[in-house]
Amino acid sequence: MIETYELTKRFGSFLAVDQITLTVEPGTIFAILGPNGAGKTTTVRMLTSILAPTSGWARVAGFDVVRNPTEVRARVGVLTEQHGLYQRMRAIEYLDFFAQLYHLPADLRHRRPLELMQHFGLADALDKRLGEYSKGMQQKLALARALLHDPAVLLLDEPTSAMDPQSARLVREAIRDLQRAERTIAITTHNLVEAQMLADRIAVIRRGRIIAHGTFDALAQRFIGPPLMELRAAHPLNGLADNLGGAVTVVDQGECWLRYHTANPAADNPALIRRLTGLGIEIVTLSEISRTLEDVYLQIVREDEGLERDDKSEP
Amino acid sequence: MTSLSRNASGRPALASAGRMLSNALIVTRREVRDSFRDWRIMGPIFLLTLVFPLLANGMTNLFIGFFEANGAEPLLPALLPLLPMIVGFFPVSISLVIALETFVGEKERLSLEPLLATPLTNTELYLGKSFAAMLPPLLASYIGIAIYMGGLVFGGTQWRPAPTLVIQILLLTSVQALVMVTGAVVISSQTTSTRAANLLASFIIIPMSMLVILESVIMIQPHRRFVLWFLAVGLLVTVALLVRMGARIFNREELLGRALDQLNLRWIGRTFADQYRGEPGKRSLVRWYRMSIAPAVRALGAPAAVTGICLVAAFASGWLAAGSWPLPLDQFEANDAHLLENLQSWFELGRNNPNLVLAAVSQNLRVLALATLLAVFSFGTLALILVMIPFAITGFILAQVAAAGLSPVPFFAGILPHGVVEIPAIVLAGAAALRLGSIITRPPDGMTAGEAWIRALADTVKIGVGVVLPLIVVAGILEVTLTPRIVEFVLAR
Incomplete structure (x- = not known):
């Protein structure tokens, strides 16, 4: 579990993280999104007890990041943005080195690296020097390093960047497995498709502050409005869209189609179908226009930029 | 295990120190193995450990011949101890290079953060890396001194150095390595690139070279060699100050908090x-x-x-x-x-x-x-x-x-x-x-x-x-x- 309360970090006069309060329950995948320099890495470093907060507090896996840094680090697996592998080492030596640092028992120290290498399809490259690894292989090895001590909390920075689609899927499945095993997982990423696929909850950070926080549906509802539906008919609608009354809000229309927002699709869609069918209109399809996290994210950032401009223009 | 005392958390202090050393040595072993795989480090160490002492030995024999031919044999006891110090100093100076590489090089290659995310304490990391920077060059230095002195002791010269002199040479060599490594830690924590660290390293290597010259001047005056003990003590005090400073600034916050080498x-x-x-x-x-x-x-x-x-x-x-x-x-x-x-x-x-x-x-x-x-x-x-x-x-x-x-x-x-x-x-x-x-x-x-x-x-x-x-x-x-x-x-x- 991760809990923070008004977590703040200053570097001199620069405010890198500004009063972040959040809770991530076990078995949850939490995505932290934000532009470059927003404070994501600094937040992760505080949660790993690498940087000390200037104010506020954070508890990770039940331990305070300031008072119990060693205990926190023993229970956290971190995939850093830069993998920072030792190029002259062999993969198996590398994992063994970290297994020693995490004090894995002797049998596990030998077994666990092999299992992870096998799982990520690196079993054939055990004795290769890391300088010879491709970017994707390095990424997978770094992830294996993060999972080596079976941590309760995982902090993953861009977990599938530089990976081919097959490897990326493998890693996503591994992350879902960990979620099912009740691990607490926080991901920082610019890959919004992946974040949408994996995350139960999302936080957007900008200028060190959380500017939006919630499930994808809640964020989409709040920032880009209710779901958008598209109805296609077999014949021209002949201006019918203007006579639908207040049932739905039509936002766009063509000769044989229309798009409308509805806050309550379960009630509004059947009502609309009944009405159009009663008017003799044959409905070909009725579907929801898919909304992406990218749309939501860009809207969130746009609104915050607007607020920032307003703040600056105020005397 | 027998404990001498208990620390605040109730753990036996001796066991705690043992654990700290054990963790530090995990880092040391990796770093030393890495150094041994780097020909840029091993090449000079090999040359300075094995080849340079033999060359110095040959040169000394030439000097001895020259001195004897010109009736200056009485000067030999004063001059012979000079070269072991030089032979010892060259490999030890590599400890500075390794220290800069292991501290700031790792920071530059961005491999430090995964290490900082492990349960290692700052002290364990500091000790582990310092040992790694010091042990191979120091070992090389001792071997170099042994080869050089062995050539004179068991060769035609039959030189019999006083045990006190040998201890002084080994002590000064070891303490100089300590000064360079502890100094390198301080330098490394103030920079983010090996280039900047190498430039700053002149603040260590130049005074150390001058110190070796001073030691040489003292060494050729046998009645003043007692001063070398004071120099060793002075260097140890410097080490203590540098360790204090290093322990203070070698921490995760300082290592990752600094972004650029720029003069503001x-x-x-x-x-x-x-x-x-x-x-x-x-x-x-x-x-x-x-x-x-x-x-x-x-x-x-x-x-x-x-x-x-x-x-x-x-x-x-x-x-x-x-x-x-x-x-x-x-x-x-x-x-x-x-x-x-x-x-x-x-x-x-x-x-x-x-x-x-x-x-x-x-x-x-x-x-x-x-x-x-x-x-x-x-x-x-x-x-x-x-x-x-x-x-x-x-x-x-x-x-x-x-x-x-x-x-x-x-x-x-x-x-x-x-x-x-x-x-x-x-x-x-x-x-x-x-x-x-x-x-x-x-x-x-x-x-x-x-x-x-x-x-x-x-x-x-x-x-x-x-x-x-x-x-x-x-x-x-x-x-x-x-x-x-x-x-x-x-x-x-």
Whole structure:
């Protein structure tokens, strides 16, 4: 579990993280999104007890990041943005080195690296020097390093960047497995498709502050409005869209189609179908226009930029 | 396991230390293995360990032949110990390269963060990396010395070095390695690139090279080789200071918090300007002294106490030394009439040369400026030594005067009237210099060593301008105008 309360970090006069309060329950995948320099890495470093907060507090896996840094680090697996592998080492030596640092028992120290290498399809490259690894292989090895001590909390920075689609899927499945095993997982990423696929909850950070926080549906509802539906008919609608009354809000229309927002699709869609069918209109399809996290994210950032401009223009 | 004591968390302290060492050695083993795989490190170590000692050995034999051919054999016992030190120093100097590589190189390759995310403590990481930087070069150094000396001991020369000499060479070599590694840690934590670290490393390698030259000069004078023990102790004190400083600044926050190697001239300029500017609309000299100078002087409490104690100790040492080196005061024409005559001619000179005040002031300022400069390169210690010297001399002379049964009153009369003003100025300047030199060993919380040093420098300059300079000027005026008259009055009685 991760809990923070008004977590703040200053570097001199620069405010890198500004009063972040959040809770991530076990078995949850939490995505932290934000532009470059927003404070994501600094937040992760505080949660790993690498940087000390200037104010506020954070508890990770039940331990305070300031008072119990060693205990926190023993229970956290971190995939850093830069993998920072030792190029002259062999993969198996590398994992063994970290297994020693995490004090894995002797049998596990030998077994666990092999299992992870096998799982990520690196079993054939055990004795290769890391300088010879491709970017994707390095990424997978770094992830294996993060999972080596079976941590309760995982902090993953861009977990599938530089990976081919097959490897990326493998890693996503591994992350879902960990979620099912009740691990607490926080991901920082610019890959919004992946974040949408994996995350139960999302936080957007900008200028060190959380500017939006919630499930994808809640964020989409709040920032880009209710779901958008598209109805296609077999014949021209002949201006019918203007006579639908207040049932739905039509936002766009063509000769044989229309798009409308509805806050309550379960009630509004059947009502609309009944009405159009009663008017003799044959409905070909009725579907929801898919909304992406990218749309939501860009809207969130746009609104915050607007607020920032307003703040600056105020005397 | 037997425990000697228990620490605060209740764990046996011995077991805790053992665990710390065990964790540090995990890092050491990896780093050493990595060094052994790097031909850029192993190549020079191999050459300096195996090839250079053999070359040095051959050269020594040539010298021995030359000396014997020219009847200079008596010089050989003095000159033979020179090369083992050089043979030992070259491999040890590689420890600096490894240390920079292992600390800042890892930071530059971004491989440090995964390591910082492990349960290793800062101390374990510091120790593990320091051992790794030191052990291979030190081992190479010992092997090199053994090869070189083995050639002379078991070869045709049949040299039999005194055990004390061998211990001195090994001790100095080891301590030099320690200085370089601990110094490299400090440098590494202040930079983010090996390029910048290598440039800064000249602050270590140049003094160390000069030290080796000094050691060589001492080494060729067998009756003065005892001085090498003092040098070793001095180096150990330096190591202690560097370890203290390294332990303070080698932490996760400092290692990852620093983003760029850039000189922030604007911030430096602002820091200095803030010392003199004051709040807009409330600028006045009185306010500056009250709001800016007074807190800075108060902050010098501990260094001022140390400086004061050192000055008293210097005076006492001078006094005690007088017993060992008595002056022939019986041959000194010390009657008051003669002193008065000398003094009166001095007054005449002063009357005709008002620049004497300027001379007195500039002499004092030169010494204090030099002390401040030396403090920067010596953690403040050389500044203390410099300001202690006049006090030691005063103690020495006063003890001689007392031993000769002469009245000390004229002596005091010659010091105290201006000394009342000058001595506090010296204590303050010495304390500020001591703080300036030593603050980098323990910067205040939340400040880097560089920030703390710039702030200390700004304080030093402010106290120099606002307090020390006026006091020294007043003391100079008193020294030229008032002090001689009081002495004259005392002697005339």
